[in-house]
Amino acid sequence: MTTTVPTADTVPPPNGCGRCEIALPHGWQYTPAAGLHQWTPPTQGQILARMKARRERRLTVKPVYHATTRWAASSNPEATS
Ligand SMILES: [Zn+2]
Structure with a gap:
């Protein structure tokens, strides 16, 4: 069984x-699903679902060995470096 880890x-x-x-x-964005629109506040349900998805990702990502520095790379998917 494989699990899909959200990126x-x-x-x-x-x-x-x-x-x-x-x-x-x-700003103004066009997407085929939403059409042309401005930013719309997400619902409380959308916010909660997104926060849970981000938390799930943080808990399932394994650290990656860095071949050059031999340090474990950050497992935080939100880190930029
Ligand atoms: Zn939008």
Whole structure:
């Protein structure tokens, strides 16, 4: 059995747009599903689901061995470096 670990790309930020999940700054965006729109506040249910998905990702990501420095790379998917 394999489990799908959501990547940072598949887990939208909690305060991402309620219609298209794009984070701020949003401006005017066009997506085929949502059409042309401005940022729409996400519902409390959307925020909770996104926070749970991000937490699940943090708990399931394994540290990756870094071949050059021999240090374990950060397992935090939200870290930029
Ligand atoms: Zn949007």
